[in-house]
Amino acid sequence: MDSSATDGARLPPPRAGSRLCVRCGERKAALKRPKTLEQICRECFYIIFEDEIHQTIVQNSLFKAGERVAIGASGGKDSTVLAYVLSELNRQHNYGLDLFLLSVDEGITGYRDDSLETVKRNEIQYGLPLKIVSYKDLYGWTMDDIVKAIGLKNNCTFCGVFRRQALDRGAALLKADKIVTGHNADDIAETVLLNILRGDIARLSRCTFITTGEDGPIPRCKPFKYTYEKEIVMYAYFKKLDYFSTESALAQ
Numbered sequence: 493m494d495s496s497a498t499d500g501a502r503l504p505p506p507r508a509g510s511r512l513c514v515r516c517g518e519r520k521a522a523l524k525r526p527k528t529l530e531q532i533c534r535e536c537f538y539i540i541f542e543d544e545i546h547q548t549i550v551q552n553s554l555f556k557a558g559e560r561v562a563i564g565a566s567g568g569k570d571s572t573v574l575a576y577v578l579s580e581l582n583r584q585h586n587y588g589l590d591l592f593l594l595s596v597d598e599g600i601t602g603y604r605d606d607s608l609e610t611v612k613r614n615e616i617q618y619g620l621p622l623k624i625v626s627y628k629d630l631y632g633w634t635m636d637d638i639v640k641a642i643g644l645k646n647n648c649t650f651c652g653v654f655r656r657q658a659l660d661r662g663a664a665l666l667k668a669d670k671i672v673t674g675h676n677a678d679d680i681a682e683t684v685l686l687n688i689l690r691g692d693i694a695r696l697s698r699c700t701f702i703t704t705g706e707d708g709p710i711p712r713c714k715p716f717k718y719t720y721e722k723e724i725v726m727y728a729y730f731k732k733l734d735y736f737s738t739e740s741a742l743a744q
């Protein structure tokens with residue numbers, strides 16, 4: 493007997509959105525995974541997404557038990573998902589880490605003040621202690637003051653350099669052994685392209701390292717090095733995480 497003919501007659505025609513998850517084969521697929529294009533359900537997506545980050549942490553020996561880890565928390569999607577996932581993995585896999593949220597208040601009215609409110613809610617939602625360091629306290633002026641004095645040109649460059657240092661100072665106050673940031677695979681690809689265009693060979697070789705600053709005061713790690721931005725957004729959306737999503741008012 494021609495089995496394809498009988499199967500075709502028995503099975504309903506495939507309809508968009510009615511497929512089963514290719515992983516568990518039980519639940520309805522809820523999304524097409526950007527990284528692999530697999531149709532999977534939410535539950536399997538959470539497992540795969542978190543497990544890939546766990547594997548990145550383990551394979552690259554990012555942490556040691558007992559370490560104090562400061563999560564650079566801007567209130568945006570990447571660092572919010574990082575704080576949530578890292579605290580989940582720390583609990584599930586007994587990493588033995590002391591996690592903290594560390595925010596830098598650059599003093600940008602209408603942007604950082606609002607995003608800091610999100611981080612303050614995350615502090616309660618995830619039960620992670622929060623430390624805020626401000627440009628005003630560290631340097632005596634805010635980004636709003638700087639823009640008043642020098643205008644908008646190049647202010648993102650200044651702000652980036654000051655933020656780096658402020659994160660180090662905040663992490664030192666927390667007695668942190670490591671800083672983690674929410675830089676993801678898309679951010680790293682963008683930095684690679686920028687360094688190629690600039691012809692900056694030294695930075696080009698460094699910018700893909702998962703841990704940097706090991707020779708400095710506090711090493712920095714990027715647990716999302718292999719994580720796609722689209723998947724971070726999907727995770728935040730499906731998990732209904734509380735994050736802030738506006739660009740800096742000073743960005744040119």
Ligand SMILES: Nc1ncnc2c1ncn2[C@@H]1O[C@H](COP(=O)(O)OP(=O)(O)OP(=O)(O)O)[C@@H](O)[C@H]1O
Pocket residue numbers: 563564565566567568569570571572594595596597598655672673674675
């Ligand atoms: N004001 C801040 N305070 C603390 N950490 C910060 C701050 N701004 C950025 N970071 C850290 O640096 C990472 C990269 O920030 P950047 O603004 O370049 O990217 P982003 O994609 O907008 O990140 P996010 O979605 O987390 O805001 C963030 O994920 C966060 O870990």
